[in-house]
Amino acid sequence: MESRHIFILIILLIVLDALALNCSFGLVYGSGILNDHYSNRELTFLLLFLNLTWFIASFVNRTYNQLNVQSIDSLFKRMITTFLTQALLLIIGLAFIKHIQFFNSYTFCILLAQFIGTSTVRLIIYFSEQNYPKLNLHKKKIVIIGNHDLASVLEKYFLKNKLSFNLAGCFTDFNTEVIDERNSKKINRLKDTVKFAIENNLDEVYTTQFPEQCKDLQGILNLAEKNCVRVKYVTSFIQYKREEESFTNSSYIFNNFYDGIPILVNRREPLSAIGNRIVKRLFDIVFSLLVIVFLLSWFLPLMSLLIKLESRGDALFLQLRSGKKNKPFYCYKFRSMNMNKDSNNLQASRNDPRITRIGAFMRKTSIDELPQFFNVLFGHMSVVGPRPHMLKHTEEYSKLIDQYMVRHFLKPGITGWAQINGYRGETKKHEQMLGRVKHDIWYMENWSLFLDIKIVFKTVANAIKGEENAF
Structure with a gap:
């Protein structure tokens, strides 16, 4: 792509x-x-x-x-x-x-x-x-894992196309021991080198081996996804044609050709195409501008006055949330609680004593989320996407739920597929967060502009009639 x-x-x-x-x-x-x-x-x-x-x-x-x-x-x-x-x-x-x-x-x-x-x-x-x-801020930083001839062909392709890719390394065998020239006694494994690369701003890992062929590889690939690094699988054209039907029936999906080499991924991502990202961003800009100009221009000062009249503190509440690629950003909301020391650690619960009277009304109708259209306009968020979680919860759930960090491949949204399907509000049980993650990944794999519009309309309808988990 x-x-x-x-x-x-x-x-x-x-x-x-x-x-x-x-x-x-x-x-x-x-x-x-x-x-x-x-x-x-x-x-x-x-x-x-x-x-x-x-x-x-x-x-x-x-x-x-x-x-x-x-x-x-x-x-x-x-x-x-x-x-x-x-x-x-x-x-x-x-x-x-x-x-x-x-x-x-x-x-x-x-x-x-x-x-x-x-x-x-x-x-x-x-x-x-x-x-x-440093000017090449949007280059893809990648590594290749594999001792196959395909790895060397792919390496030449990436080195030839330096304006698009930044090849951080090609590891022929990530279990091979390497002696540090500066200290002959210090022995590192390439496995640890790959781990270090993954944890330091890598974008993509290309592997000529599949997890089914190499047990040790699965841990590395899981680590990659936990660090919001995409994993792509390299196969020969002959092997791809020979096994095309089995690939189609498995979780692997054809993604692209690099110099005639088929590249496979384990999930569809319509938003990996630049054209789709432009469409989604244009929708975000137009929609957020309409809301800001025609609604928030007068509603923001009105709500700010009402909030301040009931309780002390700023009308807007800024909280660090996990964004795309797990980069934190300040998420804007109308303050719906009295000032308290647990706001960055403790989720709101039903009959939460911290919630003010006007705050309860705002949370019930989702009015407290309206300032996030400024986040959308600034590019921190999208109108539709996975809901951003507090940094503490991202750290906790990433250790408990497989593929939890995959949802961070996208910009977080004001609303999302999980929210309109009942997975909003407090997540007391593990199953609730698991359901939210599954819905977020489904949205990522099935994105379309029509789906975004459908989710927006459904969100508005739910806000009008009221939702059980909105508190």
């Missing part, structure tokens, strides 16, 4: 190339040599024609395709072929304009300036890649 880093790079390339093209024209125009030969109308036509031919040439050469922007070499090669195609289109196009002599030394000056400009864009990307690795 196309990564966020590559998507940002593609958008950046399109914008910078357009700027380079138009600025090169502006530089030649600013020199004054064009004014003596062409009218403003003719120059406007020439500028539009330059942009059109570049757009057509880049489309033909797939200049901004995700496969062609993952290495510096391909960036330069596609730029040159696109430039030559554009020049050919200009020659053919301008040859038909007989009453205006466009094709001359001035056009070559514009093209030369454009070539220098688009080359400079790619040189900037190259030098930033070499000298400022």
Whole structure:
């Protein structure tokens, strides 16, 4: 799937190339040599024609395709072929304009300036890649586990596509003992090295072995998911075709091809596609803005006044919750309780003495959650997703429930599939949290915009009629 880093790079390339093209024209125009030969109308036509031919040439050469922007070499090669195609289109196009002599030394000056400009864009990307690795915030940091030939092929693919992937290591056998060169007496296992990598901001683990083939691998893969690291399985094309039916009937699902190598995952994730993430984010922005502008603009000061009149303290309650990839963020709520020292450790319960009178009404109708639309607008949360839990509860339940941390692959939501199916409020029993986790994972595997809209409508309907677990 196309990564966020590559998507940002593609958008950046399109914008910078357009700027380079138009600025090169502006530089030649600013020199004054064009004014003596062409009218403003003719120059406007020439500028539009330059942009059109570049757009057509880049489309033909797939200049901004995700496969062609993952290495510096391909960036330069596609730029040159696109430039030559554009020049050919200009020659053919301008040859038909007989009453205006466009094709001359001035056009070559514009093209030369454009070539220098688009080359400079790619040189900037190259030098930033070499000298400022911290700028590559959205690269996928990955490791490969496996002693198969496939591992070396995959390693070459990731090293070739450095603009998309940051290969942290390729471990041929994670049970092999390694002697530290600085201290020959100190012996580490690659298994511990992989564990260290997983616990330190890794994004994905690729393995040529499956848990069914290697018992020791299962612990590493469980550790990966507990640290919000995605696990992907590598198989040969021949093996994939031979076992395609068994893969289809098992928990493994085809995800992608890397250099002809099939990559499998153990669950569907529609939101791993950049297009789906854009759709969901646009829905979040539009919906949250509508709520903030038309509701919270007047409702927020009104509720703040009522809350302050009943009890001392701030009207808004900020609490650290677990976000996407388990990164903490401050979740906004209307304060529904009297100020107390247990607010960050103890869940609200039925007939909780800490809850104020207006707080009980807000919690019953879910009004206390409305400020979280600011979290949505700021990108901390989504309108629909797994509900964010307190940091203490995330730590506790991650040790008790398998796949608990998988729900953190998504942004947390104001409402979710689990909430509209009865799993909201206090979770006294282990089974209640287990049910919530299963519903959250189901939502992750079956996401669609229609499902989000359905959950929103169901949430509003439940709030109006009231819910038994809302307290």
